[in-house]
Amino acid sequence: MIPTFTALMLAVVVAAPSRAVELPNVSDTPSPAMKPLDPFKDLRGTLAEFEVTEGIYTGAIRHTPRGGINWYFANQALLLLVDDFPEKAKAHLDAYLRNVGLREGAGYTVPDFEDAQFERPRQPDSHDAYAGTLLSLAAAYVRRTGDYDWLRYQRDMLKAVARANITEQIKGKESAIPGLVRVFQKGSKHLNTGEPLPDTGYLMDNCEAYAGLRDFAEVLDRIGDAHGPFFREVSLEIAAGIHALYLEEVGAYRWADYAPDMPGEAWYPDLMSQVFPDLLRVEGLDSEVAAQRAERAWDYVMNAQPEWYTVDDEDHPQLTIGYYTLVRGKDSHMALWSFENWEKRPARPGAPHGFTNIADLGWAVAIRQMLSNRR
Numbered sequence: 600m601i602p603t604f605t606a607l608m609l610a611v612v613v614a615a616p617s618r619a620v621e622l623p624n625v626s627d628t629p630s631p632a633m634k635p636l637d638p639f640k641d642l643r644g645t646l647a648e649f650e651v652t653e654g655i656y657t658g659a660i661r662h663t664p665r666g667g668i669n670w671y672f673a674n675q676a677l678l679l680l681v682d683d684f685p686e687k688a689k690a691h692l693d694a695y696l697r698n699v700g701l702r703e704g705a706g707y708t709v710p711d712f713e714d715a716q717f718e719r720p721r722q723p724d725s726h727d728a729y730a731g732t733l734l735s736l737a738a739a740y741v742r743r744t745g746d747y748d749w750l751r752y753q754r755d756m757l758k759a760v761a762r763a764n765i766t767e768q769i770k771g772k773e774s775a776i777p778g779l780v781r782v783f784q785k786g787s788k789h790l791n792t793g794e795p796l797p798d799t800g801y802l803m804d805n806c807e808a809y810a811g812l813r814d815f816a817e818v819l820d821r822i823g824d825a826h827g828p829f830f831r832e833v834s835l836e837i838a839a840g841i842h843a844l845y846l847e848e849v850g851a852y853r854w855a856d857y858a859p860d861m862p863g864e865a866w867y868p869d870l871m872s873q874v875f876p877d878l879l880r881v882e883g884l885d886s887e888v889a890a891q892r893a894e895r896a897w898d899y900v901m902n903a904q905p906e907w908y909t910v911d912d913e914d915h916p917q918l919t920i921g922y923y924t925l926v927r928g929k930d931s932h933m934a935l936w937s938f939e940n941w942e943k944r945p946a947r948p949g950a951p952h953g954f955t956n957i958a959d960l961g962w963a964v965a966i967r968q969m970l971s972n973r974r
Contacts, residue, residue, distance in 0.1 A: 667711065678735060685743045691736075732811060737815065780808045800855060802868075812831070812833055841883075873900050
């Protein structure tokens with residue numbers, strides 16, 4: 600059985616978060632020592648700075664310490680931290696699920712928030728990827744804890760989130776690439792402007808939607824739920840759409856169904872998206888074909904941006920790609936340099952430790968631990 604992305608993430612999270620992790624020298628020749636980062640000396644304390652402690656969103660994880668909420672990036676972080684902090688993952692999931700509603704034509708969604716008081720709702724960057732990462736996090740929590748009672752209690756709400764945001768948003772034969780999930784629910788409008796939202800099928804989003812359904816189906820099967828096979832079948836339909844984005848003559852993926860036939864060299868989304876089919880282990884291909892495509896897509900990234908780990912990409916951290924290089928056995932120096940580049944970013948007001956995105960915490964913890972294990 601091919602290991603899921605969630606399972607891979609659970610394998611690399613810090614086993615004892617109260618202890619600082621000593622970073623190794625991954626080179627045969629000496630390299631400058633990386634100074635310890637205070638956030639990792641007390642990971643539980645650091646995570647507590649992001650937690651909502653009162654009100655209807657109690658338990659949710661903020662985007663920055665004492666800041667607003669971005670549910671997607673919080674889901675990403677908790678997927679990497681759930682092994683050590685399952686109770687935090689559960690609280691975050693519950694906060695989302697008890698606040699879902701119909702907003703500007705989009706059902707079973709929750710807005711992001713710009714402010715710490717949650718008075719200024721913000722349009723989520725997507726519906727499909729938010730739902731996909733939520734489903735993967737729910738599955739990861741259940742696998743980590745064996746809390747099947749929680750799954751039985753929340754499964755109907757999770758199914759509704761999956762249907763409204765993913766299964767009912769799959770494009771049909773009339774589209775350029777059938778099987779892809781539209782980024783926003785059909786007919787929905789922007790929360791702040793009222794403008795119609797696009798129905799583009801993005802490569803990264805679809806990989807996350809696929810993984811969410813796959814992971815959710817697996818835990819539903821564990822409790823004998825009759826809908827497990829349905830979600831599994833739909834995930835494979837999405838996988839077929841993802842594979843249709845691959846350009847054999849180029850050796851890379853289009854980053855969306857509406858994107859140019861030839862991928863460009865922009866870091867995001869053209870290059871960063873190339874690793875997602877392999878990172879999330881999208882099925883539906885012969886193993887040799889899948890491996891060949893992953894290698895060619897990685898070569899495309901390296902040829903276009905060989906020093907990607909130096910890119911100043913605050914909104915789309917290359918820590919994600921640093922993690923990928925370790926999981927897939929690439930040159931570990933690149934992950935180390937990616938980490939060092941992130942570490943040197945100056946702190947901003949309201950973002951102690953330099954965290955401008957909660958997802959940074961998860962990726963950084965995983966990278967540190969994996970590098971330590973290579974000593």
